[in-house]
Amino acid sequence: MKKKRCFTIVEVLIASSILLVVITAGISLLLLINTLLFDSQIESSNRMSLNDTTFYLTREIQSAEGVVISSDGKDMKIKQRGSEDYSLTYTITENYPVDYLDFKDKRLIDIEYDGSGFSFSDKGIVITLQIVKNNIELNQMPQEVCFEVTPRSDSVVMEIYD
Numbered sequence: 143m144k145k146k147r148c149f150t151i152v153e154v155l156i157a158s159s160i161l162l163v164v165i166t167a168g169i170s171l172l173l174l175i176n177t178l179l180f181d182s183q184i185e186s187s188n189r190m191s192l193n194d195t196t197f198y199l200t201r202e203i204q205s206a207e208g209v210v211i212s213s214d215g216k217d218m219k220i221k222q223r224g225s226e227d228y229s230l231t232y233t234i235t236e237n238y239p240v241d242y243l244d245f246k247d248k249r250l251i252d253i254e255y256d257g258s259g260f261s262f263s264d265k266g267i268v269i270t271l272q273i274v275k276n277n278i279e280l281n282q283m284p285q286e287v288c289f290e291v292t293p294r295s296d297s298v299v300m301e302i303y304d
Contacts, residue, residue: 184276191251192273195243196289202230203267203291208299211267215259218267221299234258240277252277254284262300266292 149157203209208221210228219228233244234255241255257272269291272284293300 181275188251188273188275192271192287195250195271196269196287198245199232199269200289200291204294206293206298207295208301209267209293210299210301210303211260211262213302213304215261216255218260232260234260239280240274240282242277243271254282257284257286262302263290266290267300 202220202222205223206220207223207225208228210219211217216234218232220230220232221228222230231246234253235242235244236255240252241258242252243250243258251271252274254272254274257270259270261268261270267290268288270286270288272286274282274284276282
């Protein structure tokens with residue numbers, strides 16, 4: 143009589159366990175890579191948004207005819223040359239879970255409300271933005287970006303309003 147060759151139940155269980163460990167490690171590695179790529183994409187997008195925002199803010203303030211800032215420092219209105227009113231409005235908006243800077247009701251960049259603001263200095267306008275990583279996570283540690291923009295003309299009206 144020939145001896146049949148087959149696997150015992152113990153061998154099948156050990157092989158299944160090893161395969162399960164390998165599959166679990168592979169899926170975990172894929173999820174980790176996906177999370178890292180997502181985080182880096184968000185950070186890259188925020189960096190580009192910050193660059194664009196600072197560029198446009200600087201350009202609009204430098205070519206402005208008038209700039210008014212609210213007394214709490216959360217709103218800034220800019221009057222363009224040749225315009226009759228203050229049509230460009232930047233607002234620091236308090237929101238849950240993350241606050242943001244908006245321009246004409248369009249979300250520009252995610253920031254921390256309390257540490258961000260607009261103010262005047264001897265030379266021009268100081269813009270302080272505390273940038274956060276994304277608009278999903280709570281209790282993020284903001285990174286402060288502060289820059290000062292001097293208008294090109296000496297006749298720019300700069301005042302505070304209520």
